Amino acid sequence: MKVVTYNVNGIGARLPNLLRWLGETTPDIVCLQELKAPQEKFPESAIRDAGYGVIWHGQKSWNGVAILARGTDPVEIRRVLPGDPEDSHSRYIEASVRGLIVGCLYLPNGNPAPGPKYDYKLRWLDRFIQHAAQLVSNPSPVILAGDYNVIPTERDVYKPERWVDDALFRVEVREAFTRLIQQGWTDSIRKLHPQATLYTFWDYFRNAYGRDAGLRIDHLLLNPALAGRLVAANVDRGVRGWEKASDHAPTWVELSE
């Protein structure tokens, strides 16, 4: 079973690429981020015609997350991250699919740092860590997949020295990610490729993809009940080279049944 996270950077602009990629790779479960579409403008029929059940939480212009499941309908558990009724951003959705609990997240970017956007990112991270603490010890298999907007270590960025003051790489953010992992989560890509240079995002400008000036910021975390089923993990980096590509590439795990 293949589970993928893919920040599409606009479901409207990306729909042709998304449908092509679904057809070529037939993933079983897909977590999408940055729909940038209001709830009523999500292309539900195109996704269903491609063979996927889907739930989504849209928002006008920004954010937005979705969970797709091939041949079945995800059963929604929640569509907001608990802990702040004032938070109006569509950044989290959670469902039960094929015996897994799937959390799909789009963590705030946080730039510029310091500032109110960075404060929001740190608060969101704290809430997420609290929620993850409830999930990690769940006897059911759980996967938390999404755009974390966190560069975990120096190995995960092409020039770490240029990113030390950035909201994706600042010490507080890396420490928060470490706290999350230390709850007992497995960072799938790093577990199977401890030394490799593997990026999931490349800027649109300065020929970042051509130079491989990338970041690893899209992650798939497995709880202990699921970690033993991890058999492969990688990035479909070729998709980043397609015409009209998102700046992120699909990032995936293969799980034994």
Place this chain on the structure above:
DNA sequence: ATGCCGTGGAAACCACGA
């Protein structure tokens, strides 16, 4: 060192992203 590009929505530019 830098949104230099891309998207969406409103308005013919701007906010936002990482």
